Amino acid sequence: MDSGITVVGTGQVTAPADVLRLTLSVGHDATDVATAVAQVAERTDAVNAALRERGVAEKDIHTSSVNVYPQYADSMKVAGYRASHAMTVSTTDLTGFGRLLNAAVGAVGNDLGLDGLQFDVSDKAPLQQQARELAFAQAQEKADHLAGLSGQSIGSIAAIAETYGQAPIPRAAAAKALSFDAEIAVTPGDQTIEVSLEVRFNWA
Structure with a gap:
């Protein structure tokens, strides 16, 4: 194993x-x-x-x-x-x-x-890159913490797998009247780009 x-x-x-x-x-x-x-x-x-x-x-x-x-x-x-x-x-x-x-x-x-x-969001590439960097930093922090708890040291990376998702942050919509037409006014919501990385580290 x-x-x-x-x-x-x-x-x-x-x-x-x-x-x-x-x-x-x-x-x-x-x-x-x-x-x-x-x-x-x-x-x-x-x-x-x-x-x-x-x-x-x-x-x-x-x-x-x-x-x-x-x-x-x-x-x-x-x-x-x-x-x-x-x-x-x-x-x-x-x-x-x-x-x-x-x-x-x-x-x-x-x-x-x-x-x-x-x-x-029309151009997601920069957001995905930022999310990926944050995900890797979190994985590294978790690995270091768990290694310390177990008395081990982290070595090289054996494998990385990535998953990507996007979800809007909903905001309430409103309605207003304009001239003789009833315009439905919608409020743009923020978009959240999420990247998850599964990282396998070897012991040193």
């Missing part, structure tokens, strides 16, 4: 969000597939145009999924078809959620769905 000690160190770094991502969907029901698909395509173009008018770049709107499926009546016979097109919209205007949502609703009305909203 190999001699040594294995410890886990964890490092966390928190940073404010700098990008907002929305997942919007456009859906439409029709008696035949061709009509459902054509109507969704037309309405998707309308949503894209409305978002671009609000300052969203074309490169920041991309398809995340497309679906077409039958809908059944009580008799289990096909009663029609539903087509849907989901898209992810990214913006650095963290307070612009309500304006973008209203623009999309204005373009297609009840055919619009909001499937998700996420604040994020």
Whole structure:
């Protein structure tokens, strides 16, 4: 059996969000597939145009999924078809959620769905590096402490394994009225980057 000690160190770094991502969907029901698909395509173009008018770049709107499926009546016979097109919209205007949502609703009305909203950090690499350094320092401190308790000395490192995670720090959302439209105002939350390192040290 190999001699040594294995410890886990964890490092966390928190940073404010700098990008907002929305997942919007456009859906439409029709008696035949061709009509459902054509109507969704037309309405998707309308949503894209409305978002671009609000300052969203074309490169920041991309398809995340497309679906077409039958809908059944009580008799289990096909009663029609539903087509849907989901898209992810990214913006650095963290307070612009309500304006973008209203623009999309204005373009297609009840055919619009909001499937998700996420604040994020665009460049995580520096945060991951900081978290990794903190995790390794914690692992080293644990190993030194345990070695002292056992009357041993830490030697070389035998192996390192890393796991990575990210979680938002939630903050309360609020709502406000603007002109004739009800804008939903959301508050960006801080994002926490966490790295855990499992480090195996040999005894000296």
